[in-house]
Structures are given as C-alpha cells and as structure tokens.
Amino acid sequence: MTVKTRFAPSPTGYLHVGGARTALYSWLFAKNQGGEFVLRIEDTDLERSTQAAVDAILEGMTWMGLDWDEGPYYQTKRFDRYNEMVDKLLAEDKAYKCYASKELLDEIRAEQEANKEMPRYDANHPKIKAVNDAAKDGDPCVVRFRNPKQGSVVFDDQIRGRIEISNSQMDDLIIRRTDGSPTYNFCVVVDDWDMGITHVVRGEDHINNTPRQINIYEALGAPVPVFAHCAMILGDDGAKLSKRHGAVSVMQYRDEGYLPNALNNYLVRLGWSHGDQEVFSREEMIEHFSLSAISKSASAFNTDKLNWLNNHYIKTSDPEYVAKHLEWHLDNQKLSTENGPAITEVIKLVGERCNTLVELVEQIRYFYEDFAEFEAGAAKKHLRGVAKEPLELALSKIEAVSDWSTEGLHTVIAQVCEELEIGMGKIGMPLRVAVTGGGQSPSVDAVMQLVGKDRVISRIKMALDFIAEREANAQ
Numbered sequence: 001m002t003v004k005t006r007f008a009p010s011p012t013g014y015l016h017v018g019g020a021r022t023a024l025y026s027w028l029f030a031k032n033q034g035g036e037f038v039l040r041i042e043d044t045d046l047e048r049s050t051q052a053a054v055d056a057i058l059e060g061m062t063w064m065g066l067d068w069d070e071g072p073y074y075q076t077k078r079f080d081r082y083n084e085m086v087d088k089l090l091a092e093d094k095a096y097k098c099y100a101s102k103e104l105l106d107e108i109r110a111e112q113e114a115n116k117e118m119p120r121y122d123a124n125h126p127k128i129k130a131v132n133d134a135a136k137d138g139d140p141c142v143v144r145f146r147n148p149k150q151g152s153v154v155f156d157d158q159i160r161g162r163i164e165i166s167n168s169q170m171d172d173l174i175i176r177r178t179d180g181s182p183t184y185n186f187c188v189v190v191d192d193w194d195m196g197i198t199h200v201v202r203g204e205d206h207i208n209n210t211p212r213q214i215n216i217y218e219a220l221g222a223p224v225p226v227f228a229h230c231a232m233i234l235g236d237d238g239a240k241l242s243k244r245h246g247a248v249s250v251m252q253y254r255d256e257g258y259l260p261n262a263l264n265n266y267l268v269r270l271g272w273s274h275g276d277q278e279v280f281s282r283e284e285m286i287e288h289f290s291l292s293a294i295s296k297s298a299s300a301f302n303t304d305k306l307n308w309l310n311n312h313y314i315k316t317s318d319p320e321y322v323a324k325h326l327e328w329h330l331d332n333q334k335l336s337t338e339n340g341p342a343i344t345e346v347i348k349l350v351g352e353r354c355n356t357l358v359e360l361v362e363q364i365r366y367f368y369e370d371f372a373e374f375e376a377g378a379a380k381k382h383l384r385g386v387a388k389e390p391l392e393l394a395l396s397k398i399e400a401v402s403d404w405s406t407e408g409l410h411t412v413i414a415q416v417c418e419e420l421e422i423g424m425g426k427i428g429m430p431l432r433v434a435v436t437g438g439g440q441s442p443s444v445d446a447v448m449q450l451v452g453k454d455r456v457i458s459r460i461k462m463a464l465d466f467i468a469e470r471e472a473n474a475q
C-alpha cells in the first residue's frame with residue numbers, strides 16, 4: 001500500500017502556524033513512508049472562502065517548502081461527484097430526505113430542552129414523521145445520512161490512542177442542504193476516498209467529526225483511513241495561539257526574518273520529538289518522523305527557542321540558501337548589494353550575530369552604502385583626540401598595504417599597536433567606528449577586508465575630520 005496523506009485547509013484566512021505544523025506532519029509522514037502528499041482546498045463555504053486566502057495558503061506552503069505531489073484540488077469543482085454519492089446513498093436507503101422545516105426543528109429542540117432531554121434530531125419524532133409522510137416529491141428537503149443506531153464507532157488514533165463513540169450519541173447528519181449543496185463532513189469523506197488517502201493527519205478540532213465520517217465511509221463501502229489528530233498550539237502565555245500572540249501567519253514569520261528551514265525545524269519539535277535532538281535537517285526530519293512520537297498534549301509556542309534555531313540556521317546553512325531568503329529583506333529594507341562585497345561573504349561574517357534576517361540587513365548596510373554620520377554614542381566614546389594618532393598611522397599603513405586580506409589587515413593593526421605601544425582596543429574600536437559607523441561589528445580586520453580599500457580609506461579620513469572638528473569645537 002502506498003501511503004498517501006493530505007493537507008486540506010479551508011481558504012478562509014492565511015496559512016497560520018497551527019495549519020503549517022499539521023501540513024508539515026502530514027508531509028513528513030508521507031515522505032517518511034515513501035508516499036505521496038495531496039493538497040486540497042476545502043472551499044465549500046462560499047461565503048467565507050476567498051481567492052486571496054487560497055493564494056496566501058499556496059504562498060505559505062511554497063515558502064515552507066511543503067511541495068505537494070497532487071493538487072491543489074478544489075472541493076467546489078467536485079459538487080457533481082458529491083451529489084452522485086448522495087444519490088447513491090439515497091438509492092441504497094442509507095440516506096433519506098427530510099422535509100422538516102427549520103421552524104419545526106427549533107420547536108422540537110425547545111421542547112427537548114424544556115423536558116431536560118438532550119436536544120437532538122430524531123427521525124422518529126411524531127411531528128417529523130408526520131411532515132415526512134405528508135411530503136411530496138419536489139418539496140424542499142435536506143438529505144440526511146442514516147447513522148447506525150446500534151453499537152459504536154471505534155478507531156485507533158495514531159496520536160491519541162483508541163477512541164470509542166457510541167452511535168447513540170450521533171444523530172442523522174445532513175449531507176445535502178435544501179439548496180442542493182453537499183455538506184462539509186460528507187465532501188471530506190468522498191474526497192479522501194477518491195484521492196486514495198490512507199492517513200488523515202489533522203487538527204484535534206476535527207476529532208468529533210471522525211466517528212461520523214467513519215460511518216459514512218462504511219456506508220459508501222470505502223476503506224477507512226488511519227487517523228492522527230494533532231493537539232493544539234498554545235501561545236507563550238498558555239492560551240490558544242491566536243492573533244493576539246503576534247505572528248501567526250507563516251508569511252509573517254518570513255516578514256520577521258525567519259528562515260523556512262528554521263521555522264520547519266521549530267514546528268516539527270513543537271509536539272514531536274526524537275530523543276533529545278533539537279536540530280533536524282530536512283532529511284533527518286523525514287528519516288525519523290513518526291506519528292506515534294507526536295505528543296498528545298498541547299505545546300506552547302516559544303519565541304526564544306525559535307530565535308535560537310533561526311540564529312543556528314543563519315550561521316550554519318549554506319550561505320547561498322541564506323542569501324536566497326535574504327533577497328526579500330534586502331528589497332524590503334531597500335538595500336542594494338550591487339556596490340559591495342559578495343553577499344555570501346557578508347553572511348558568513350555577520351550571520352552568526354543575528355537572530356533574524358531583518359537584523360542581518362540592519363547590520364550590513366555599511367558594506368554597501370556610505371553613511372553621512374557616525375552613531376552618536378559610539379563616536380562620542382571612541383572618536384576622541386587620543387584616537388587621532390593611531391588612526392593616522394593605521395591610515396598610512398592601510399594606504400600602503402599590498403596584502404588586502406584579513407591577515408594582512410590584522411598585521412597592520414598589530415603593527416600600529418606595537419609602534420605606538422598601545423593596546424588593541426585603542427585602535428580597534430576607533431577603527432571599527434570609523435569603518436562601520438557604529439560600535440558593534442565582527443572582527444574589524446575581516447570587516448575592513450570586505451568593505452574594501454577605497455571605502456576604508458575614505459571612512460578613516462571622515463573619522464579624522466570628525467575628531468578634528470570635535471577638538472576645534474572643544475577649544
């Protein structure tokens with residue numbers, strides 16, 4: 001049997017992290033089993049589904065790298081098929097038409113509540129029976145599934161274990177509305193059957209639908225898939241993850257500077273474990289993933305851990321990969337890297353200092369653009385009279401240096417220290433502020449090497465002018 005899983009979002013909003021994690025688990029399980037992954041858009045709720053949401057979901061899935069082998073299928077394009085199956089159940093008396101009006105059902109519900117009975121649809125209720133007996137073909141009606149009355153539905157949830165629900169707790173579900181449209185629980189079953197889905201991995205919020213759906217599979221003579229219901233994701237504060245917790249759309253994580261590999265790694269560990277391993281390459285995730293190691297309990301989102309992982313991925317990934325994802329941020333923060341060193345070299349040097357790609361762009365502008373001013377605090381502290389002589393000596397040596405390498409520039413700085421009998425900080429910090437405009441950067445020799453000779457020289461001159469002006473003003 002080829003394993004086939006699916007992700008079946010309703011396009012009523014963007015792809016949020018909860019959905020993305022479900023999609024990831026479903027995708028990973030398919031990959032782990034050498035199976036296939038289907039994407040299906042459940043757009044039967046015409047009022048709430050939008051094309052913008054479909055686009056956002058596809059964009060989110062693509063950004064996460066969760067590629068699908070089949071689809072996207074759209075439920076709205078399959079109404080004929082659902083209706084064909086409703087008609088089949090009607091013909092086999094596994095479903096029936098019900099003519100009871102909404103008003104009548106409301107009235108019966110009120111009676112049941114008044115009698116302290118559980119409100120439920122009962123086809124044998126005398127008032128419903130009377131209406132149905134009197135109805136003529138063509139009168140407005142819904143179609144209801146004849147749910148078995150006896151016994152119970154049992155299934156082995158791959159995450160939650162054995163679940164048993166008595167049929168007496170389920171009433172006859174509407175499978176086709178008065179307007180002729182099939183309902184959600186029915187479409188899902190027909191789809192999963194037609195698409196050959198063997199394993200349904202979905203959110204726990206669907207667990208109550210599962211026994212009803214199993215009865216429908218059985219009535220259709222369809223094989224029942226294996227189910228795995230994933231627990232919720234909670235916010236840092238323990239409440240259900242919502243917009244209130246900030247970024248919940250996966251594209252917002254892109255905007256905030258997370259790498260898809262980091263977010264995937266973060267999400268896979270949010271509710272799944274393999275020993276105490278925290279960092280998983282895609283290949284490792286696929287290799288080790290199993291439904292049985294998914295946690296039953298809800299997991300809390302932890303932004304610090306996501307930041308830690310993102311930093312890890314920025315510093316250890318192939319710089320080409322980071323560069324590819326940095327492009328959006330460079331555009332967004334309007335930084336062109338045309339005039340300066342190869343971005344991959346800059347990533348190798350600065351990446352480890354950043355938790356996000358947003359920070360990375362903020363920290364690398366000086367490699368590509370000149371600045372009009374030094375950062376006030378850093379300049380005040382380091383561009384002082386005492387820095388004049390070291391900077392002048394460094395300037396003359398830098399102008400003359402033939403070996404424009406990190407080592408060559410390291411030697412220049414060491415010589416300045418030696419000749420002036422000063423410590424490294426007395427030249428390193430002024431030089432850093434001169435070359436980068438601020439007080440924080442990676443090792444200044446490596447920074448100078450990438451900034452390039454012309455820029456380094458003009459910036460040291462700018463720093464010397466700054467010191468001169470400062471001294472003149474002080475007099």
Ligand code: GLU
Nearest residue numbers: 008009010042188202206
């Ligand atoms: N369309 C449902 C949702 O977005 C998922 C249904 C399922 O996975 O069976 O919540």
